[in-house]
Amino acid sequence: MADAARTPLMAGNWKMNLNHVEAVHLLQKLSWTLQDKKHDFERVEVAVLPPFTDIRSVQTLVDGDRMKIKYGAQDVSQHDAGAYTGEISAAMLSKLGCTYVLAGHSERRQYHHETDAVVNAKAAKVLEAGLIPIVCVGEGLEIRQADGHVEHCVNQIDGALAGLKADDVRKLVIAYEPVWAIGTGEVATPEDAQEVIAGIRGRLEETFSPSVADSVRILYGGSVKMASAGGIMAQPDVDGCLVGGASLQVDEFAGICRYLDLQLGYSS
Numbered sequence: 001m002a003d004a005a006r007t008p009l010m011a012g013n014w015k016m017n018l019n020h021v022e023a024v025h026l027l028q029k030l031s032w033t034l035q036d037k038k039h040d041f042e043r044v045e046v047a048v049l050p051p052f053t054d055i056r057s058v059q060t061l062v063d064g065d066r067m068k069i070k071y072g073a074q075d076v077s078q079h080d081a082g083a084y085t086g087e088i089s090a091a092m093l094s095k096l097g098c099t100y101v102l103a104g105h106s107e108r109r110q111y112h113h114e115t116d117a118v119v120n121a122k123a124a125k126v127l128e129a130g131l132i133p134i135v136c137v138g139e140g141l142e143i144r145q146a147d148g149h150v151e152h153c154v155n156q157i158d159g160a161l162a163g164l165k166a167d168d169v170r171k172l173v174i175a176y177e178p179v180w181a182i183g184t185g186e187v188a189t190p191e192d193a194q195e196v197i198a199g200i201r202g203r204l205e206e207t208f209s210p211s212v213a214d215s216v217r218i219l220y221g222g223s224v225k226m227a228s229a230g231g232i233m234a235q236p237d238v239d240g241c242l243v244g245g246a247s248l249q250v251d252e253f254a255g256i257c258r259y260l261d262l263q264l265g266y267s268s
């Protein structure tokens, strides 16, 4: 099991799905489902990452119903303000009550050519705004087949965290998402996830300190489902999941959040 001092986090990345009306429906249903099962949010934290256009509605619902579900954004600008058409600043996300912001999701790296330097700048802006970046790393299939996956991900971490202060790094979240397992139905084995995540934690220890390495939560992402979450979460260095497709299905995502209860045989 993961270190008990690190609270597991299950984050649902809705990607470009659900308009603000649909978002409210899904979130309401998720909240009811988890409440009905008496989910302990202190024991397993739950967050959703909707499209920008949904965030205000999500904020209103979370505040109005005093939900314990946290929320955040899928991307952020590396700039503070100004002539950057289409971009959203970290300060704007802070004003909307966001807790988390993804930085460097593989789809941003692939379709928007985000480099480690850009991811680094975005993570720094998120931290400056008092929010928590979820810094994403992961290898493509060719790198995995050439056995370069740990080195590749550790190098991405070096670039993405360059120049950040240890006390800031301590707060952030990292997500390891093998690109070949995203949206493909291919799940890395729990041991595959553990190997890379342990490598990342080792690098945090070398670069920062053992205490920083012990504090940072590192998630696994890539075709996670209710049926696979328990095995992944049983690995000592895995502290949660970044869930794409399954986060759009309330019963699946609630099941992932309740992996501990389901392991103990409580009703599903």
Ligand SMILES: O=C[C@H](O)COP(=O)(O)O
Pocket: 013, 105, 177, 181, 182, 183, 184, 185, 221, 222, 223, 224, 242, 243, 244, 245, 246
């Ligand atoms: O951000 C989430 C990941 O890209 C995983 O997506 P997926 O669960 O649909 O494979």
